[in-house]
Amino acid sequence: MLTEIDILMRILLSAALGGLIGFERQRRHRSAGFRTNLLVCLGACLITMTSLDAFSGADPARVAAGIVTGIGFLGAGTIIRTRGAESQERIEGLTTAAVLWVVAGIGLAVGAGYYFAAIVSTAVIFLVLCAKRIERWME
Numbered sequence: 001m002l003t004e005i006d007i008l009m010r011i012l013l014s015a016a017l018g019g020l021i022g023f024e025r026q027r028r029h030r031s032a033g034f035r036t037n038l039l040v041c042l043g044a045c046l047i048t049m050t051s052l053d054a055f056s057g058a059d060p061a062r063v064a065a066g067i068v069t070g071i072g073f074l075g076a077g078t079i080i081r082t083r084g085a086e087s088q089e090r091i092e093g094l095t096t097a098a099v100l101w102v103v104a105g106i107g108l109a110v111g112a113g114y115y116f117a118a119i120v121s122t123a124v125i126f127l128v129l130c131a132k133r134i135e136r137w138m139e
Contacts, residue, residue: 014045041107048111
């Protein structure tokens with residue numbers, strides 16, 4: 001059984017990690033910003049903790065699969081297909097959808113107690129999102 005300190009630590013860590021990724025997205029004026037990423041991460045953490053602690057006989061892989069699937073639907077709502085002036089189609093929101101998906105994974109990891117994996121993943125994601133200059137150089 002998780003102690004109140006464990007629960008508090010996991011909730012605050014998931015909020016901090018999701019908020020960090022969300023801060024970067026907010027700074028770039030993306031549709032899923034600070035609050036959205038923080039809430040997705042926190043929600044995944046809370047659901048994971050609850051399922052592991054309250055339903056100890058249940059299959060934890062099913063909870064993870066449910067979170068991943070549910071966030072997939074949320075992410076799909078952020079993807080928009082637009083048509084430009086020259087009839088060129090553009091797809092927007094793929095990175096936002098991917099960020100929501102991976103932030104849910106971070107929350108799931110924190111909720112399951114994998115703090116190091118969640119922190120390292122957050123750092124890598126933050127670097128990837130800030131690597132726009134590298135992307136331009138590659139083009």
